[in-house]
Amino acid sequence: LVLTGFYALMRLGELVVPDQLAKRTFNKIIRRSSLKIDSGQYQFLLPAHKADRFYEGNTILIQSTDTAPNAVPVMQRYVRLRDERFPNHPQLFLRTDGTVPARQFFMDRIREVLPGDVGGHSMRSGGATALA
Secondary structure: OHHHHHHHOOOHHHHOEOOOHHHOOHHHOOEHHHOEEOOOEEEEEEOOOOOOOOOOOEEEEEEOOOOOOOHHHHHHHHHHHHHHHOOOOOEOOOOOOOOOOEHHHHHHHHHHHOOOOOOOOHHHHHHHHHHO
């Protein structure tokens, strides 16, 4: 999730579900069936986001890099392990228990690894800074 969000300049809300059950909708969950992956890149359909009023979706493309960290082999390994464990789940991103990660779950985990003030837009702003 971190590498995908960083390289695609995605908001956290596009990768995880809201903490409140009433705000969750299947229409915004990234589906496993939309993922296309090979050694040079991976892509998937972001079905909806807050700026997509008509739910047309956007294709997200992450290309392999020569520098670390390279998101493509990480995604290849994740998908292999995910498909072995949960072959019939329609969601692309899953936790080890088969549930879709929620915002607070992600924030708790990322704050264990990264010191300082990390927020929901940190991947997006960090990726933009790296590109600049």
